[in-house]
Amino acid sequence: MIGPRLLPLLLLYGLMLPVTAMVPVLSDFTVQRFPGLGQFASHLFMSINMVGALLGAPLAGLLSDRLGRRRTLAVAALAVNGLSLLGIAWAYRHADSYAVLLALRLVEGFAHMSALSLLMALGADHVGRGGLGARMGAVGASISLGVASGAPLGGVVGGIEPLWVPLGGGLLSLALAALGYLGLADTAGTRARLSIADILTTLRGRRALLIPLAFSFVDRLTVGFIVSTLSLYLGLVIGFDARQIGGAMAAFLIPFSILTYPAGRLSRHWDPMAMMIGGSMLYGVFLAVLGVLPGTLIVPAMAAGGLIAALMYAPSLVLATHYGGDDCRASALAAFNMAGSLGFAAGPLLSSGLLAAFSLWLGAPYPAVFAAIGAIEVVLAAAVLVLLRRSRQPRLSPLC
Numbered sequence: 001m002i003g004p005r006l007l008p009l010l011l012l013y014g015l016m017l018p019v020t021a022m023v024p025v026l027s028d029f030t031v032q033r034f035p036g037l038g039q040f041a042s043h044l045f046m047s048i049n050m051v052g053a054l055l056g057a058p059l060a061g062l063l064s065d066r067l068g069r070r071r072t073l074a075v076a077a078l079a080v081n082g083l084s085l086l087g088i089a090w091a092y093r094h095a096d097s098y099a100v101l102l103a104l105r106l107v108e109g110f111a112h113m114s115a116l117s118l119l120m121a122l123g124a125d126h127v128g129r130g131g132l133g134a135r136m137g138a139v140g141a142s143i144s145l146g147v148a149s150g151a152p153l154g155g156v157v158g159g160i161e162p163l164w165v166p167l168g169g170g171l172l173s174l175a176l177a178a179l180g181y182l183g184l185a186d187t188a189g190t191r192a193r194l195s196i197a198d199i200l201t202t203l204r205g206r207r208a209l210l211i212p213l214a215f216s217f218v219d220r221l222t223v224g225f226i227v228s229t230l231s232l233y234l235g236l237v238i239g240f241d242a243r244q245i246g247g248a249m250a251a252f253l254i255p256f257s258i259l260t261y262p263a264g265r266l267s268r269h270w271d272p273m274a275m276m277i278g279g280s281m282l283y284g285v286f287l288a289v290l291g292v293l294p295g296t297l298i299v300p301a302m303a304a305g306g307l308i309a310a311l312m313y314a315p316s317l318v319l320a321t322h323y324g325g326d327d328c329r330a331s332a333l334a335a336f337n338m339a340g341s342l343g344f345a346a347g348p349l350l351s352s353g354l355l356a357a358f359s360l361w362l363g364a365p366y367p368a369v370f371a372a373i374g375a376i377e378v379v380l381a382a383a384v385l386v387l388l389r390r391s392r393q394p395r396l397s398p399l400c
Helices: 007-021 023-029 039-067 070-094 098-125 131-160 164-183 196-205 207-238 242-266 272-290 295-324 329-359 366-391
Strands: none
Touching: 007 023, 007 070, 007 098, 007 131, 007 164, 023 039, 023 070, 023 131, 039 070, 039 098, 039 329, 070 098, 070 164, 098 131, 098 329, 131 164, 131 242, 131 295, 207 242, 207 272, 207 295, 207 329, 207 366, 242 295, 272 295, 272 366, 295 329, 329 366
16 A cells, blocks of 8 residues: 555646646536637636635635544545546536536536645655655656646547547546555644644734745746746747647656656755745746747756756745644645636736737747746745844754
8 A cells, every 4th residue: 555655646647637637628528519619718728727726725725724534634635626526527528507517617617726735745754855846856756747748638539539538537536536545644743733724814914934934925826927928929920730740848847847856855855945946036036037038958958957857846835834833734735726826816817917018019029928927936035035134034954
């Protein structure tokens, strides 16, 4: 039987697969299934999921820290996630109303983010000899590997039959729930059981937690930019076809996924705050430069960007977990996920708005958009660096 330290990592990987697997079959579940849908209604299929996530994360985190029963709540969330995906598969075949499909996507987002936050907290609870840095690096690697695997898997399965994507995802999630019921375990320690009001008060008092939350928001904002504006840029301006665009995304995701765990281990020896700040500055430069590179350099540049992203993602997880503390860990990670979800939703909106604005003055607006998005990363990193120097924040590596 898989042990309680390894099982949360396996469940996190499996949980992430259906999320990105739905992306290649988006049109099948929207305009092809319900002809006449406009652009806004079609995009709701993806964004309504995010609304559910924003509702689920805080509730799951607060209940987990209050009750101390992460295992029970995680298994329930996995089961609801599976049932909602099976419901989406049913609605694809039988529902006459698009609203039914959207309602099921809302529930799926709620359950998915609840399960994600709880499994991350369970993973962080079982810290081994490698310390918190190595543990959160492994958690981050499990998530990113699931994200990287889901899209190509969804493309292959959905190319045969779109229905099989939510159907397979639902069955997988139910299997994960059963596996979690059998193998997950809450830690045996005597963690403080605060009331929900006390948890909220405690988190408000831990102002340093705002730093990894801010980076989570901005980092996921850039992901929203990458999956929307960058994809359009590669197709419309650079002239990449779908296969080449997929290859460019893979060039980013593969090193990001593989290097997240080593980056987490590095935070035992390097200051994770310095890693996050330095990585964010380099990442901002990468985004700005990407908008002026010729097509022949896009793929190697994306690979370099994936390496840099790993160097800042793992430390941000470590810091969120550390600042949350044992008593509010699930709530802190839920807040981390909420900030990321908001950033991901804001990314396409901001980048499309910038593109429209720069188009009024520039004949080639894309490089300016890339520079603006990159500047957000650099400005945030610089602002936090100045703030920490003024407050003389101590290094965190001895604690991680």
